[in-house]
Every structure is written in structure tokens, then in C-alpha cells.
Amino acid sequence: MTTKTLSRRRLLATGTACAFAGLAGTQLDTSVAFAADPSYSGDVLVLLSMRGGFDGLSAVVPHGDPGYYAARPGIGVPKAQLIGGDALFGLHPALAPLLPYWTGGQLAAVQAVGQPAPNRSHFSAMEELERAAPGTSIRTGWLNRMLGVSGTADPFQAVAMGTAMPARVLSGPAPYLGLTAVDDLQLSGDQADRPIAATMSKLYAGAPAALAATAGQLTGALSRGAQLRAAGYQPANGAVYPSTGLGEALRDVARLIKSDVGLRSATVDSGDWDMHENLGVAAAGRRMYDQLKSFATALAAFAADLGPEGMRRVTLITISEFGRRVTQNGSGGLDHGYGNAMFVLGGGVRGGTVYGRWPGLGAGDLRDGDLAVTTDYRAVIGEILRARCGVGDMTSVFPGVTASSLGVITPR
Numbered sequence: 001m002t003t004k005t006l007s008r009r010r011l012l013a014t015g016t017a018c019a020f021a022g023l024a025g026t027q028l029d030t031s032v033a034f035a036a037d038p039s040y041s042g043d044v045l046v047l048l049s050m051r052g053g054f055d056g057l058s059a060v061v062p063h064g065d066p067g068y069y070a071a072r073p074g075i076g077v078p079k080a081q082l083i084g085g086d087a088l089f090g091l092h093p094a095l096a097p098l099l100p101y102w103t104g105g106q107l108a109a110v111q112a113v114g115q116p117a118p119n120r121s122h123f124s125a126m127e128e129l130e131r132a133a134p135g136t137s138i139r140t141g142w143l144n145r146m147l148g149v150s151g152t153a154d155p156f157q158a159v160a161m162g163t164a165m166p167a168r169v170l171s172g173p174a175p176y177l178g179l180t181a182v183d184d185l186q187l188s189g190d191q192a193d194r195p196i197a198a199t200m201s202k203l204y205a206g207a208p209a210a211l212a213a214t215a216g217q218l219t220g221a222l223s224r225g226a227q228l229r230a231a232g233y234q235p236a237n238g239a240v241y242p243s244t245g246l247g248e249a250l251r252d253v254a255r256l257i258k259s260d261v262g263l264r265s266a267t268v269d270s271g272d273w274d275m276h277e278n279l280g281v282a283a284a285g286r287r288m289y290d291q292l293k294s295f296a297t298a299l300a301a302f303a304a305d306l307g308p309e310g311m312r313r314v315t316l317i318t319i320s321e322f323g324r325r326v327t328q329n330g331s332g333g334l335d336h337g338y339g340n341a342m343f344v345l346g347g348g349v350r351g352g353t354v355y356g357r358w359p360g361l362g363a364g365d366l367r368d369g370d371l372a373v374t375t376d377y378r379a380v381i382g383e384i385l386r387a388r389c390g391v392g393d394m395t396s397v398f399p400g401v402t403a404s405s406l407g408v409i410t411p412r
Helices: 008-013 066-071 093-103 122-131 142-150 196-203 209-231 245-259 287-311 377-388
Strands: 044-050 107-114 158-161 177-179 265-270 314-319 340-346
Touching: 044 142, 044 245, 044 377, 093 107, 093 287, 107 377, 122 142, 142 158, 142 265, 142 377, 158 245, 209 245, 245 265, 245 287, 287 314, 287 340, 314 377, 340 377
Parallel strands: 044 265, 044 314, 158 177, 158 265
Antiparallel strands: 107 340, 314 340
């Protein structure tokens, strides 16, 4: 089920994206208590896609490698400005809102991570990233496959938040929702004097099982949406989300987590990372600085809103289709590259450090001018799925991949 202005005809046509969502429980102060699946005790996995090709070398800066400053004389981040650093790496100063979580051990990074082979096409690289089964005929998304291992028939188990067009990563038979916002989960025109959802429920009450189940999935999800809308939401612990697409999406993800609707996974997008020109120095008002600051502010608000208790059952990871070239181009930007950095945020994270084997930035260390990949991104996610989400058979999610043993996460 997708988007906020779906007509009855559109909903019936796309109803197979949903499954039965039974409402149980009572209204609370700022949330709704629903009957979450008691058989699942794993983390809520939040997948944040950095679309456009995130430059991990700007965010997690290898200041201890002389090749970095040699390759980026105009846009390299000076060592004196870095935060949370060690002898080799430091974080971009715009990530300061996340520094408490870094020093507090809830935020970590993995460097030189990426796909098994370079692919510098945005479309095909993101498609492969989300399919995550190179060399096979598998067409489903890896997150949908994960839900197939441990999921339910409840569409609230997985939500693509902030978009009515869920990404390939959720493509497959397991049910999920695509929502522009929690408050948009409703039928267009469904009002007290025109109870479309209630009428649909009656119409399909005596229908064959396949049709009745689809209608039940739809109307059940709409019922929960109405309950959530009526309850409203106020972020906790003084959390202030930025008025951006990412901030609003993470706010709604936190809302669903705290409402116990049975959420197991959520996907969120962060765009505009394709910086071929004018990336800028590490100062406010420059493109990369402002983008990282907005990103960090949204993530920090999300962590603050959930609080320590909420974060104990949440792991957020970032991925991007590829990194950027090591050497800056003539326009003060960076072209499409290969190796990258990913962040891991959550209560089970062993944070405050950078994981992964650093390949170096010397001429002989690069892969066609790019940062080499020493850790398969799927292995990192696999370690998290095994330790925090109860996925034992990794081959059903990532064929041919063994979970990493980096130690980035503690078992539940």
C-alpha cells in the first residue's frame, strides 16, 4: 500500500503490497499500543540509503594517510578541524551533533566498504546494492528476503518511510508499506459521511479467501493509521528534528518504533550526495559541510527521541551505491568512485571507532584511482542481522556471503 492520496481503485489494484494488520490495545499519551509479534525479540533495523554516491573519505577522514591530502589539496578536511579522531581517522566537523553518540559508544564507522565489483552507474549500482545477489538470478531485494526468513504477514513489519515508491531493497513477496508520512496512511475521501474503508470491509467479508485477506490487510492497516493519527506525536527528550525530508522520515520511524506496531525494519532515503563540483571546504555554507550537518542533526534527533531504552532495540546502518574518487576533479568536486564508509548507530553498537582493513591511498593501493574495497557491505549487514535480528541462515539473505567478524555489534 502506498502514498497518501490513493483512490479506492488504486488501493484494490495494489493491495497485494500489504497483509493483514490486526489492531489491538489501547490509546496512550502520545502513541498507540498495538499487538507486536511476541515471537520477535530482535532489533528494528533502519536502513538509511545515502543516494547519489556518498563520499566516505570526507565524512571519515584518513588524516593519517598522506595520500589523502595530496589527492585533495582544495577540499581535504584539515586535521585540526577533525573530531572524535585517532591516529588514522577523524570525523568531519559537521558531524558534531553525533559526537556524543560516537564518544558514548553508540556510533561506529566501517571504512573501505562496498560492493564486490566497481559499478559507477547510479542506477545499476543502486539496483545491485539493493538486490545484493550478484551472479545469481535472484530478483528480490535483500531486505524483503530478510523478512521472509523471520517476518510475519503484517504489513507494519517493514515500512519505506518518506516515499510512496519503495526501493528495490523491499521488492518481493513479504508484505510492507510505502508511506510518505504516518499521518498520510488513509484513503482519499474516507470521511465520517463517506466511510469508504468500512464499506470495503463489508464488501469483501464474504469474498473468496485470497480477496478477503487482501482487503483485510488493507483495512487493518488503515485502521491502525487512523489510531496513530488520532493519538498524534510529540518527540521525547527534547529532540528537535530538522525540517527536512530525512528529519521528518526519521521522526515517523521513531514514532512507529515507540508505538509498538510490530515494526522490524524501515528504509529511509537521504539524497543529494552526488557532488561533482563545489564540494567546498569544511565550513558552514559549503555544500558538503551543510549536507553532513543536516544528516547528523537528523540522526542525533532520532537517537535522542528514542532515548537509551529505545536505542537498545534499534540498529541504524547507512549504505550508498558507491564512494567517490580519491582525487578531486577540476571543478572542486569528486567523480564516481568505489570504496566507501558506512555508519552504524544503535544501542548494541561497539562505537567510537572505525572498523575495517584500511587499504591505503598510495598509487599502488588504489583500484583504478579509487579507494579499494576490503570489506563487503553485505558481510557487515550480515553480522548485524545475525547478532541483533535473529537471522541464522545468512545464505537466504545474502547468497554466498559469510557474516563479518569485525565486532562492530554486540549480540542481543
